[in-house]
Amino acid sequence: MFRSLLFIPGNNPSMIQNADVFNSDGIIFDLEDSVDINEKDNARNLVNNYLSSANNYPSLVVLRVNPIDTEFFKKDIELIKTKKINYILLPKTTMDALNVLEEMLYDIEVKFDLDTVKVIALVESAKSIIQIFKIAKHCRVEAILLGAEDLCNDLEIDRSNEGNEILFARSRVIYACASNNIISIDTPNTNIDDELLLREDCLNAKNLGMKAKSSIHPSQLEIINEVFSPSKKEIIWAKRVLEAVEKNIGKGAFSLDGKMIDKPIILKAQKIIQKANKYNME
Amino acid sequence: MRVGVAGSKESNDCLVTVKESNETKIVIESVVAAFFYDQIKATVEETLKEMEIENVSVTVEDKGALDYTIKSRLISAIKRMTLDV
Numbered sequence: 001m002f003r004s005l006l007f008i009p010g011n012n013p014s015m016i017q018n019a020d021v022f023n024s025d026g027i028i029f030d031l032e033d034s035v036d037i038n039e040k041d042n043a044r045n046l047v048n049n050y051l052s053s054a055n056n057y058p059s060l061v062v063l064r065v066n067p068i069d070t071e072f073f074k075k076d077i078e079l080i081k082t083k084k085i086n087y088i089l090l091p092k093t094t095m096d097a098l099n100v101l102e103e104m105l106y107d108i109e110v111k112f113d114l115d116t117v118k119v120i121a122l123v124e125s126a127k128s129i130i131q132i133f134k135i136a137k138h139c140r141v142e143a144i145l146l147g148a149e150d151l152c153n154d155l156e157i158d159r160s161n162e163g164n165e166i167l168f169a170r171s172r173v174i175y176a177c178a179s180n181n182i183i184s185i186d187t188p189n190t191n192i193d194d195e196l197l198l199r200e201d202c203l204n205a206k207n208l209g210m211k212a213k214s215s216i217h218p219s220q221l222e223i224i225n226e227v228f229s230p231s232k233k234e235i236i237w238a239k240r241v242l243e244a245v246e247k248n249i250g251k252g253a254f255s256l257d258g259k260m261i262d263k264p265i266i267l268k269a270q271k272i273i274q275k276a277n278k279y280n281m282e
Numbered sequence: 283m284r285v286g287v288a289g290s291k292e293s294n295d296c297l298v299t300v301k302e303s304n305e306t307k308i309v310i311e312s313v314v315a316a317f318f319y320d321q322i323k324a325t326v327e328e329t330l331k332e333m334e335i336e337n338v339s340v341t342v343e344d345k346g347a348l349d350y351t352i353k354s355r356l357i358s359a360i361k362r363m364t365l366d367v
Contacts, residue, residue, distance in 0.1 A: 013351045014294040042288050042358045049350040049357075 001278050002026050002060060003228035004221050005145075005185065005214045009034035010043035016050050019058050023221045026060030028214070031076050032067070032091050040072045044079065051082035062120060064089040068100045077104050080117050089145065093121035093128050098138055105140070118142040120185070124150035129169050136176035145214055146173045148187035159190075161197055163204060174209035186213040188220075195223060202227035229279050230272045238276070241269035286363025289347075289355035296347040298355040300363050303339040306330065312344035325349045329356045338363075 002025035008015045010031045019027045029051075035043040047063070063085050065076035079085060090101055098121065105117055119140040123132055124147030135141060148159060148166045157165050166187070177184035186205040189198050198220055202213055206227055213224045230238070241256060245266055248254040253262040276282075289297045296312075310322050326340055329352075338360070342352065 013347060014292070017294060017348055017351075041361065042355070045354040045358045046351060049354040053350045053353075 001275065002183065003212050003279070004224040005060075005062060005212065006218060006221060007034065007064070007188065007214065007216050010047045011035050011039050013046065016046065017054075019050075020054075020056040022058075022218050023225065024058075024215065024218075025212075025225075026062055026086070027058040028062040028064050028089055030064045031072070032064050040066065044072070044075060048079050048082060051079065051084040057084055060087075061085050062087040062089050064091060064122070067092045068097045074104065077101070077108065080105065080108055080114060081112055083114060085117055087118050087120045087142065089120045089122055091122045091147070092125060092150070093123055093135055094125070095131050095134050095138075098135060098140070102138070102140055116140075120145055122147050123169075123173065124148075125154045126151070129172050132172050132176040133179075136180040136182060141182060143183035143185055143212075144173050144177050145185040146170060146187045149190070161191075161201075163201065167208075170205065170208055170210065177211070178209060183212055184210045186210040188214045188216045190216065192217040192219060198223050199227065225279075229281060230276050234272050235276045235281060238269035238272035241266060242273065284363050286359040286361070288358035288362060289351075291343060291345055294346050294348070294351070296342050296344040296352055296355055298343075298352070298359040299341045300356070300359040301339045302363070303337055306336055307339045309339070309341045310344065311342070312346075314344070314346055321349070322352060325352050326356060329353050333357065333360060335360055 004024040005026045005028050006022055006024035007028045007030050008019060010029050029047045031040065031043050031047065061084050063079055065088060066072035088101065090097060101119065108114065109116060120143040121135050121141050122145045123129055123135065128135065129151070132144065136144060146169055151169055152159050152165065159165065174184045189201045191197050202224055205213060212228055215221055215224055241261055244254065244256045244261060253260055255261065284302050286300045289295050291297050308323055308326050310319055312318060312322060322342060322344060326342060340356065344352070
């Protein structure tokens with residue numbers, strides 16, 4: 001369970017040395033788009049040595065590798081040997097790409113006696129949006145991240161502040177994840193100076209059913225965490241529901257404040273409390 | 283003469299230049315040399331030893347890089363010098 005993931009360029013020592021203090025639930029060390037093609041080796045060495053020798057690490061470590069059809073992919077994947085990586089973020093995920101990754105991860109895990117590394121599928125093409133229900137079922141995949149910038153390039157359309165052009169893709173991600181009990185992660189908002197727009201974007205995604213959002217700047221984390229956490233009002237309501245459950249043991253349904261409480265409502269309350277506990281909220 | 287360069291002069295980074303040489307030479311220019319010269323030199327020496335590299339001239343232009351950053355840049359510079367990237 002997580003609400004926020006922050007992208008950090010893999011070749012930026014200043015950001016990497018602060019990776020454990022940013023207010024995000026996880027850090028994505030990026031070896032792909034934020035790294036110049038001539039600095040791929042430098043970024044890989046830096047992230048590798050950081051993960052191998054730093055004193056403190058983020059609680060959740062994600063590595064965005066380069067796509068499978070690049071010369072960098074195989075060397076990037078070798079970084080799982082550090083034993084610090086929780087998730088590989090696979091760019092341009094398709095079933096073919098996922099199967100190639102699966103084979104490589106399995107070989108390295110067996111050879112070096114490593115725990116199974118899970119995958120976050122980055123879906124950012126029309127093909128991946130079409131294949132998304134198969135991707136979501138893959139045994140390695142524990143989350144799906146929507147990459148709207150590349151998707152819009154693929155569709156030859158512009159991004160808008162309202163995001164109507166990605167409604168179909170967002171909905172596919174949300175339903176594929178919800179039906180497979182994995183985490184849906186919304187695309188980052190690239191307008192890093194517009195807090196109002198970020199909040200609207202987060203609320204829109206959350207209200208559709210997204211469970212987390214990625215970010216490209218630390219300044220976005222406070223709003224993302226706030227929006228994707230249960231509100232105080234929700235927590236109070238959930239506590240009251242669960243207290244009422246204790247007083248109504250044996251009843252399939254009962255009334256609270258004039259509203260019917262039954263299994264779906266109780267499950268909703270339990271999820272809110274679970275999240276509140278996870279994020280240390282009272 | 284083969285040369286490899288990696289890193290930058292940005293804050294918290296270092297620029298490492300490695301050249302073929304008749305002997306191993308280490309030159310360190312650091313904004314924190316007064317406090318960390320010995321530690322930076324030890325990091326360079328350990329990394330060269332780990333990689334079994336001798337007879338190179340190493341110049342580290344340090345802007346406050348941590349040990350793992352210095353090590354990373356040195357490894358990249360050596361691999362670039364030997365074209366093993």
